[in-house]
Amino acid sequence: MAMRELVSGGAACAVPGSSSSSNPLAALANAFTGSSSKTQERLKEVPVATPTGPEQFFPQPDEHLRALPGSELDGAFLPPNAQGSAFMRTFRSAYQNDFSDAWDEVQPGPLPPVAADMRVGPVPQSPPTLEGPPQRMLSGLLHSFVGSSHGGIPFRPAQLPMLGLSEGDKRCIRDRSTIMARHFFADKSEDFINAQVNALLHSLDIDSDVRGRGPLPGRFREMEDYWNESQGMMRPGPHVADGWANEFNQLRVNHGNPESWAHSFEQQHGANGWASEFEQEHSQLMSTDRMRGTNVPNVAAMEQTRMLAHTLAQNNDPKFQNSKFLQFVSKMSRGELIFDDNQVKPASGDWASEFQQQYNAGPSWADEYVQHDGPDQWASEFATEREQHRSVDDQWVNEFSKLNVNDWADEFGQQVAEGAFGESTGDDWANAYEEYFNEQVAMKQRSDSSRGVYVFSDMNPYVGHPNPLKEGQELFRKGLLSEAILALEAEVLKNPNNSEGWRLLGIAHAENDDDQQAIAAMMKAEEADPTNLEVLLALGVSHTNELEQAAALRYLYGWLHHHPKYKALTSLETPESFYHADVARLYNDAAEMSPEDADVHIVLGVLYNLSREYDRAIASFQTALKLKPHDYSLWNKLGATQANSVQSADAILAYQRALDLKPNYVRAWANMGISYANQGMYEDSIRYYVRALAMNPKADNAWQYLRISLSSASRQDMLEACDSRNLDVLQKEFPL
């Protein structure tokens, strides 16, 4: 069973060239291409770097595996084959995709089979299980095969016992080794390649019948024609081997024109992430070539890289030199980071990692280099990434590396020389990197709520409560918002179509200063009862807060459209899109019709907020308050409007009224903090933020604002408490 996995990797094998490392052969390919980009950078810096022979690789793979750094990178977000370049991959693709796309891309996860078919999407990764002795043998054999590629030494076949490979397994090994051999021995003759492959296959007792392999990868001309014809028609070839061969050739053929490849692919499949995956493969391939010294096209760019590296190197700040970031880069340059995954077990003999490690183990200069010239690493890595992608990332890269690297490098050098950054720069960057990784985890968790999906709390004590709705309403009335939310969640889990449960849940979240969850809950309420006026108004308000004008207008129009009294004002058909002026006019008509209806004035106030006609908005809310003086949320709306039109002092009075009526109104506390902060009274703002957070530790906005206020108030000493969300410390330090 394990044997089968090793070679066939299930579906990944049937689909030739899959980048899945669940198949060790694919892992080999990954390791090779992955490591090459790093090696390339090194080669740039040290032109005399020599290829390392297998004898240097072999002695201590196990030691290396034991020496896995327990690093700042959590295994959780670096899948085994993401390797050290996962970061760069996201970095790279972020320019055109949302970060989340990039993240999804490096994230192992279930994918529809079509993705695997097309061999471009990420395929679920799991470290290959290679426990048994036959697997070891196969692994070792393939290793020495790879090893032979470094020194250009003829591969010496070893005699192995029967491994019990099936025909399919054999075919798979044969096809892939052929392709990989062409990657490895790009600078060698065809005969040499064939000899190498045959030697490998022979020792595996695999028939090296060329005819069985379909079109030979070496016949570029033919493949190029095929590719030109079928631009973008990424269909799996008729035979297992074809797909691999095609891919290989497509990538090669497109060296000159990766953009069109990415584009046509994108057209075909509509997924940005895939295109970037391909760019990446392309660039890796390109770096393979460079490494072999066969293709060094861009001398000017390398010159720039070196220059930037040089100036960065002049920063001898020990803080920078010792920063975790540099350690990170250093590790990455040694290929260690790919092991930073708990799933990779030393005993498993993970092909990819072992290979990677061996590949990188030889030159120890990386360590020394970092020690002496730390920032170079970063600089060159950074610049190299850019430079590699010049043709694709034209905007960003051209602008940056062509036009500005000189500027930047000069300026950076100058500023470093002048000590313009003080001591903190290195740390800033290092911290930023750590944050970046932390954020990846957080983003993953948060991505649900940002998509408008309601995120339920874990461990809800109200699940199983006989009447959670009643309990929730009771708690809400008492002002215990976070408790009420739990009870209401239990209610909507029990009765998912209870509009009132969702609505109150939404209100509670809004008052708890969590608009994302508020919107998610309200949308559920709207689903259950599309004409509920309170729901429509709440959605209008929340979208206004999120600055989403079109959505806000739609809901506010809906309010009028479904109102028994005012629906006559609206046309029978709901228009496709709304103009603010039209909607405002309708509401003014409504206000004329019944000037005593506070709700109409409230909606008008929201509408004028949307168009930033704050004076009108304030007037509308004040009118409404005359009719409804005890509506705490109305006082808050007035305050927020005043605050947004920079009348912070008035705003604070209005918030105070709201809090007199509802002391646990988290939103008003947070708004209070904002108003103090916007007046430059940071110490005060901190106290209000902390107060708001004490009532709802999940109010992310307040945490972000608290952080800003802490640094503005020069209370960096409390940043750690803020980052770790340690409310005890913060409350003690900033009592209200």
Add this chain to the structure above:
Amino acid sequence: MAAPELKSDALMEQMKKHLSTDAGKEITKKVGLVYQINIAPKKIGFDEVVYIVDLKKGELTKGPYEGGKPDATFSFKDEDFIKVATGKMNPQIAFMRGAMKIRGSLSAAQKFTPDIFPKPSKL
């Protein structure tokens, strides 16, 4: 209000007013630099709206800078600018992701922090 507008417009307008307050003047005094901020609705470099945040004079204007060369120019997508300005995204992270592109002086760019922007309050 015909064209769909940028979320950043709201923030910029608030910033404009903010600069006339005492707190705003404090920021002007502290930073003393001119930033150009290009905001694109969907993709950086396309359909950009140009804002000049002049923290020398304490002014915010729409359209290209006429007083010479800004100290630093930033380019954002609408969404990302909001994230950076409200502290949801660290500017350095934004830069590394390519969500924020910078031209001009690095030390000027380093002074571009979320705390120079006023925070929007919520209804």
